[in-house]
Structure formats: structure tokens, C-alpha cells
Amino acid sequence: MSTRQGRRGSVAYHSGNVFTAERDASRAEAFIVSEDGTFSAVGSNSEILDIARREQLPTFDLHSRFVMPGIHDAHVHILLGSFASSSYLQPGEDATMSNIGARLKSPECACEHAHVFGDWIVGSLYRIDDFDREALDRDYPDTPVLIRGGAGHAMFMNTAALRRSGYGLTEPDAPHEQYFRRPDGSLTGEMTELAMTKAALAFPKPEMSHVKRSILEGIGRLHSVGVTSFQEAASNTTILTALRELDATGELKMDVQTHIVYKPEHLAEESFKTLHKTLDDAATFQSAHVQTSFVKFMLDGVPLHPYYTQAGLTDSGEIDESKIQIDDLAEAVAKLDARGMTCKIHCTGHGSTRRALDVYEAVRKSNKAGPRHEIAHCSGVHDDDYPRFKQLNVTAEMSPSMFFVHPVTSMSNGLMDWNFPKMLQHGAHLTIGSDWAFQDPAILPSCALILDSVASALPDAPDAKSKAAEVICRILTAAGATAVGRESTTGTIAVGKKADFILVDRDLGKGDFEGAQVLGTWFEGERVFDAKQSHK
Incomplete structure (x- = not known):
């Protein structure tokens, strides 16, 4: 058992099936959440209940349910997602x-x-x-x-x-x-x-009061599907202001990483004049739960009928420059990399993905200690480029999760291919994003659809399905925390880390993703979602 001194006001959770998301895929039965919202002990029922008796702590019976760290959604559009349902x-x-x-x-x-x-x-x-x-x-x-x-x-x-x-x-x-x-x-x-x-x-933008109300509604929706941390993939001055004000009043029950848009303007719905000033002033928007050292570039479009605006490769293997939407990518990434800002580049075609990797390779040669950058979507990656993700320490952010297995994907003639086996075989650091804007933000249903695909990358595992499930659960939790630099404070159930965790009605660690329901979500030890109350 691991433990540290707790405080009065701590709560002992016991009789659970706790997937810690640590590298050894260890399980526990119980843990104590301190008054400060961190895990102060993790261990067996007997160990934790013994501490609870000695310190006269209240207890919470998990009734043998599955518990794991809160989900990190690597790609969210928090305002669009909420506006789509409410406005x-x-x-x-x-x-x-x-x-x-x-x-x-x-x-x-x-x-x-x-x-x-x-x-x-x-x-x-x-x-x-x-x-x-x-x-x-x-x-x-x-x-x-x-x-x-x-x-x-x-x-x-x-x-x-x-x-x-x-x-x-x-x-x-x-x-x-x-x-x-x-x-x-x-x-x-x-x-x-x-x-x-x-x-x-x-077109007119809503008042700040409505923006903040919508963000809180969106966060509530994310809580209901187990999310306790997300990356806002198209941040602008309005979103940053709202998040800062919500955190100042104690209303923001979520860790948020804000990718401030560099280009294009329509993605941010804000002109370069103010947008780039906000990017320069990003640190002034940072708060306890909001990290602002993140940037977003939309390099190409989408491989969807009838648009086909993704940047592919020509017959001779050259990047299709006619679909590359940003002409100063290399200069901008170099400047922001030097500031220590994590860049997320939207790429949906073989050509755009290669261009992004080329740019990351160039900046890494001049700044070896720079941040871990990302490629968003990764639905179009040439075979030659899979090894480069690990080589360049680039996160492969796989999104939108709803399209991993979908009729639209199957009709794309290979233009949409989220190849988890190839990424895993080449050692890429993976995260998963819902790309929530207009659809259901739940990621767990898609995990059921990729289980066999992930298992195929683990042919030597004694129980490939269970091993694949554990890999997916770590991608959703610990890998997400690492991608945004929060691995020392969250992402696993371990002593000293924030008590961000979810209660689920079935064992995800065995691959039981299909039909899985989140019963409860806790953020820093506070229950922020209760399925029983939400159904009343």
C-alpha cells in the first residue's frame, strides 16, 4: 500500500475494482481522498478500512464497481458543442x-x-x-x-x-x-x-454571460461521459476570458488546455489583430485549472464528400501544396516552440501530415529540448511517416472518435484511416479526442469498436483483448496527462495525485466498453456527476 498523511475531512472509498492506470496495470480495492482533493492512500480494503477506523473517516462503498482515472479528451470544441444543443x-x-x-x-x-x-x-x-x-x-x-x-x-x-x-x-x-x-x-x-x-x-457573438453559461453546460455534459480534463482545440479570446473568470469564482470543475488559434481566422471566429495579441499574452489567461501554453494550426481541410479539401500526396509523392492552407507554418512553429508552447496541427491527408512532421523535425534540430507537439486527427498518415511520431516525440491525437468505425469512414476509399495498430507498433504516443462540436461527446462507445484493432498490435500477449483494453484505458487517462504535461499531478490513481476518477458500470479493463455507462465522476475529490440524480 502507498500512503501519506491525510487530513480530517478525508473520505475512504472501499470495495472497488480500481484500475490505477499505472504502467504495471495494477489494480487496487480502495483509496482515501484527502480534504485537499488528492489521493492520500491507495491499497487493499483491509489497509484502507483500517486507516478509516483509526482516523474515524467517513466511508464510501463502491460495491465492486470499476473505477479508473478521469478521461482526458484530447480534442473538444466546448462552445460549439454546447451551442449545438442549446443555441x-x-x-x-x-x-x-x-x-x-x-x-x-x-x-x-x-x-x-x-x-x-x-x-x-x-x-x-x-x-x-x-x-x-x-x-x-x-x-x-x-x-x-x-x-x-x-x-x-x-x-x-x-x-x-x-x-x-x-x-x-x-x-x-x-x-x-x-x-x-x-x-x-x-x-x-x-x-x-x-x-x-x-x-x-x-455574425453576432453572444454576451459573456451566455458564453460562460454555455461552457458550464458543456462541462456538465463532459462530466456525464467521464471527462475530467480536455484540450480546447480552437481557443479564442472569448473562451479564454470566460475560462479565467469561471476559474476565479471556483465554478470551473475541469482541467482545460487551451489551443489558441494561430490560423485560420474562421476557426477562431476572431480576427488576427486581436487573436495574435491574445496568443502573445497567453500567460495572462492562465489559472489554476487552465493551461494556456498551447497553439492550434489548421493546415488542411477534410476528406469528406463533396469537399475533399485534405492535402494528399501527388502521384510523384510530393505534397499537394494547393490544399495547404498555411504558408508560414515553419516560421510560426519555430517561434512558438522557442516559447515552450505545444503546437497542435490539424492534418487529415498524407501530405499535410508529412508537412507537419517535416516542420517538427526542423524545429527539433534547432531546439532539442522543446515541448511535445501534436498532430490532430491522424486519419491520413503515409506508411513512411508512422515511425516519425516516436522519433520526433510527437503525440498522435486520434480524433474524431465517432469516425473510427463509421459508414462515412468506410465510404472514404481509404482517405480516413485511424490505424491504431501501426501507431502502436511504431511506439507512437497516442491520445484520443471526441472532436466534440455537433455530436455526442462520449468516447467510450468508440473504444469498443477499436478493441480488436488494438489487440491485433499485441499478438504475443497471453490475453490480447484484456491487454488491449488496458492499453486503451491508459491512452484515455495517463497518456492524455503526459501529452499536456500534467503527468505528475493527474492521469493515474496514485498517492499525491489529484483525485479525478470515474465509476463505471462494467470492467473497462477487460474490454467491456460496449454499452458502458458512467455512474459517477469526481474532480479533485468532489462528485461532479451522479447518474442517479441526472435521471431524476
Whole structure:
């Protein structure tokens, strides 16, 4: 048993099946959480209950349930995720040109906070086939309507929204700006990537009170799926301000790592003028639970129909430069690496992933002691590049988890491939992210789908399925803490670390991910989610 002096106010948790996530995959039965929210003892029932009797501590019976450290979600869009359920209208994925206007006006589509965008109507869905703004103009001739789509890489607007944003109806083409057009060349209102910039900067932003309320709602949703730490993948000045204020008032029950956007503007919904000043002043936004030494670059787009904006490799093996959206990546990463800031680069194609690794290799030659950087998504990695993740100490952030095994993935003709076996065989440091913005943020269901894939990378293990489950649980916990530099304070159930843990209705360490339900989530020893109360 490991132990240290506890305090009055400590609680002894006993009779559990505790997966500590330590490297030896050790299990315990019980532990003590001190008044300061850390683990003061971890051991057997007899050891912990003996301490509880001597020190007259209250006890909590875990009833043989599975316990593990809280989940680290490596890729979250906290405002988009909350807005999608509370502030964006949802016309439904079966919306068409003929029914979209009626859907937006229907009572079923109403949102409690839809009014926060001024006189604009903002919604979200994946796509409307053959979209034309006339479908929205019929019902909304004068009201700006903006619908987010394409997994965050597209927008659909009516004529009023285009004009309010400053687009001409015959907007000219520009690099990395994809406009869909009518036969006469005028805009249909559907656009992708950098074409979205004017709209992203133009539509009204909610008041800070609503931003903070939405962040707290989003954190509550994450608590319900076992998350106690996450990386905010597209941070801007508004999000940083809200997090700082929430932490100052003691309301932020979550560890947050904020990747402040370097480029492009539409990802942050903020202009470079203020965004880059915030990046320079990142340390002033740091607080007890918020780490701000993280940066985000979106290097290419997505391998999704009909956009295909990912940067691949040409037939001759060269990077497709026409899809690379950032021309000063090397200079920017070098500057931020020298500051000790962790860079996360969005890459979905073989070409963009190679470019990011090339840039990381260059900065590591000039600054050998720099931070551990990341590649976000890793859905397009060439065979030659898998070994480079370990060689360059780069985290392979695998997201969105919902697409690991999905009809969209299977129809991508190999463009979307989260290859866990190859990453593991080459010793890459892995994390998993939900990429929560418009979908369910739960990661555990996807773990059931990759279990066999991970097991295939462990052919010599006596029980490959259980070993694979333990590997996945460590990826969700300890590996996440290491990726963001918090491994000394969280990520495992060990004496002296923060008491961030979850109670689950089945043994994830044996691979029982399918249908798993989080029964409780604790952050720094405080229960922040109780499934029984949430169902009342």
C-alpha cells in the first residue's frame, strides 16, 4: 500500500475494482481522498478500512464497481458543442431544399437560447444536397440565416446573410476558398474553408454571460461521459476570458488546455489583430485549472464528400501544396516552440501530415529540448511517416472518435484511416479526442469498436483483448496527462495525485466498453456527476 498523511475531512472509498492506470496495470480495492482533493492512500480494503477506523473517516462503498482515472479528451470544441444543443437550430440531417425553411420555423427546431445571435438565425446540420440560398430566401427574405455544416468545414447562407457578411453574390475565387455556384456563376450560399472567414467574423457573438453559461453546460455534459480534463482545440479570446473568470469564482470543475488559434481566422471566429495579441499574452489567461501554453494550426481541410479539401500526396509523392492552407507554418512553429508552447496541427491527408512532421523535425534540430507537439486527427498518415511520431516525440491525437468505425469512414476509399495498430507498433504516443462540436461527446462507445484493432498490435500477449483494453484505458487517462504535461499531478490513481476518477458500470479493463455507462465522476475529490440524480 502507498500512503501519506491525510487530513480530517478525508473520505475512504472501499470495495472497488480500481484500475490505477499505472504502467504495471495494477489494480487496487480502495483509496482515501484527502480534504485537499488528492489521493492520500491507495491499497487493499483491509489497509484502507483500517486507516478509516483509526482516523474515524467517513466511508464510501463502491460495491465492486470499476473505477479508473478521469478521461482526458484530447480534442473538444466546448462552445460549439454546447451551442449545438442549446443555441443553434437543428433542422435535422434529413433536411432538404423543399423543407429547410419550414424546419427552421417548426416548434421542434426551437432552441432555448437561439436569440443570443441578435437578429441572425444560426443552425447546424451536415449538408443539404444541391443547396441553393433560395431555399432559405423564401422563408427568410430579410433575416440572415447561417447554417454550419461539413463537420465544421462548411457553411450554408441565405442572401441576407451573404450581404450582411460582406460577400458579393459573384464573389471571386481565391486560394483555399471554395464557393459553390449557380450555372450563371453566382453563389449558391454553400462554401468551405477560408471562404467562411467573412461570415465567421460577421455574425453576432453572444454576451459573456451566455458564453460562460454555455461552457458550464458543456462541462456538465463532459462530466456525464467521464471527462475530467480536455484540450480546447480552437481557443479564442472569448473562451479564454470566460475560462479565467469561471476559474476565479471556483465554478470551473475541469482541467482545460487551451489551443489558441494561430490560423485560420474562421476557426477562431476572431480576427488576427486581436487573436495574435491574445496568443502573445497567453500567460495572462492562465489559472489554476487552465493551461494556456498551447497553439492550434489548421493546415488542411477534410476528406469528406463533396469537399475533399485534405492535402494528399501527388502521384510523384510530393505534397499537394494547393490544399495547404498555411504558408508560414515553419516560421510560426519555430517561434512558438522557442516559447515552450505545444503546437497542435490539424492534418487529415498524407501530405499535410508529412508537412507537419517535416516542420517538427526542423524545429527539433534547432531546439532539442522543446515541448511535445501534436498532430490532430491522424486519419491520413503515409506508411513512411508512422515511425516519425516516436522519433520526433510527437503525440498522435486520434480524433474524431465517432469516425473510427463509421459508414462515412468506410465510404472514404481509404482517405480516413485511424490505424491504431501501426501507431502502436511504431511506439507512437497516442491520445484520443471526441472532436466534440455537433455530436455526442462520449468516447467510450468508440473504444469498443477499436478493441480488436488494438489487440491485433499485441499478438504475443497471453490475453490480447484484456491487454488491449488496458492499453486503451491508459491512452484515455495517463497518456492524455503526459501529452499536456500534467503527468505528475493527474492521469493515474496514485498517492499525491489529484483525485479525478470515474465509476463505471462494467470492467473497462477487460474490454467491456460496449454499452458502458458512467455512474459517477469526481474532480479533485468532489462528485461532479451522479447518474442517479441526472435521471431524476
